[in-house]
Structure formats: C-alpha cells, structure tokens
Amino acid sequence: MATIPFEVLPVKDPAGATMAGANLVRWPAANSGFAAVTSADTCAPYLGGNYADKSMQVIGTLGTSWGVEGTNDPTLTAGSFVDLRDPQGSELTGITALDVRSILDNTYAIRPKTPVGGTASHTYLLLVQSPARRS
Numbered sequence: 001m002a003t004i005p006f007e008v009l010p011v012k013d014p015a016g017a018t019m020a021g022a023n024l025v026r027w028p029a030a031n032s033g034f035a036a037v038t039s040a041d042t043c044a045p046y047l048g049g050n051y052a053d054k055s056m057q058v059i060g061t062l063g064t065s066w067g068v069e070g071t072n073d074p075t076l077t078a079g080s081f082v083d084l085r086d087p088q089g090s091e092l093t094g095i096t097a098l099d100v101r102s103i104l105d106n107t108y109a110i111r112p113k114t115p116v117g118g119t120a121s122h123t124y125l126l127l128v129q130s131p132a133r134r135s
Helices: none
Strands: 007-012 018-027 053-061 067-071 100-103 109-113 121-129
Touching: 053 109, 109 121
Parallel strands: none
Antiparallel strands: 007 018, 018 121, 053 100, 053 121, 067 109
8 A cells, every 4th residue: 555645736827827826736746656546545635724615536447436535633643534525515435436526625634535445546636726815
C-alpha cells in the first residue's frame, strides 16, 4: 500500500492567464512515479480549508466505487477521516460512476477515498476555489 502524493496546478482561463483563487489538485502527482491510484493505495490529504467551493472528479478505469473524505483533525490521524457530503446531504461514498461531484463540507484536510478491492486505476481531480475579493 502506497501513499499517493498530489500536485497543485494553477487554473487557467481561455487566454492562458492564471485565475486568482482557484487551483486544481491531482492525485497522483505527474512526476511521482505512480501512474494511477489503485485500491491498495491511500491518497495524501490536501489542506484546503481556506477554499469554500470544492468539486472532485475521477477519471480512468472504474472497477469499483470511490468517494471523498475529510477531517478537521490537524494531526491527520487515519481514523479521523469521515465521508463528506454533497449539497443534497448525500454521503460521497460508494460512487459507481466516472463523475464530478460537488462537496458541501468544508474540512481542514480532504482526499479521495480509494476503492476497496477491484482492479480500478484512477486519477482524481479536485477543483478548489475561493470567491474573488474586491477592494
């Protein structure tokens, strides 16, 4: 079982300029040596509590289900991660489609919940954004 690192990428507008207040987080990181996340892996948590808006997408070969979990425990203890919810209040666990899901809960740390069993190989993409501030 490996801990899969993430990378944070800037979000670009159609003209190629970086959009302020938005990042794209990808598991696995491109140069990490991992081609995809498998059912035997754990994803490293991303500390994104300062971003109000979040959505997660999974791409790849879906052999089983996936989900999103988070914690407010700053020690990031493994047992402190819980399933997060979408805006309708449904837990983001057991998702059986390649899909994009909005995330309601705003936690200190967030990470993909890797599938149990199966032969899936995934890439997870988390879009985080904070509202623009005007001076």
